[in-house]
Amino acid sequence: MDEATKRAVDEFALVLTELNLKYTKFIREHIQLRFIV
Numbered sequence: 001m002d003e004a005t006k007r008a009v010d011e012f013a014l015v016l017t018e019l020n021l022k023y024t025k026f027i028r029e030h031i032q033l034r035f036i037v
Contacts, residue, residue: 001009
């Protein structure tokens with residue numbers, strides 16, 4: 001795998017991780033709100 005491909009894969013993985021974290025946070029807050037009400 002050449003450098004450009006490796007860099008692209010790394011960036012893609014970072015974006016996925018970021019989205020995953022935001023989504024998890026959103027779900028967790030949503031569930032907490034639902035339980036509080």
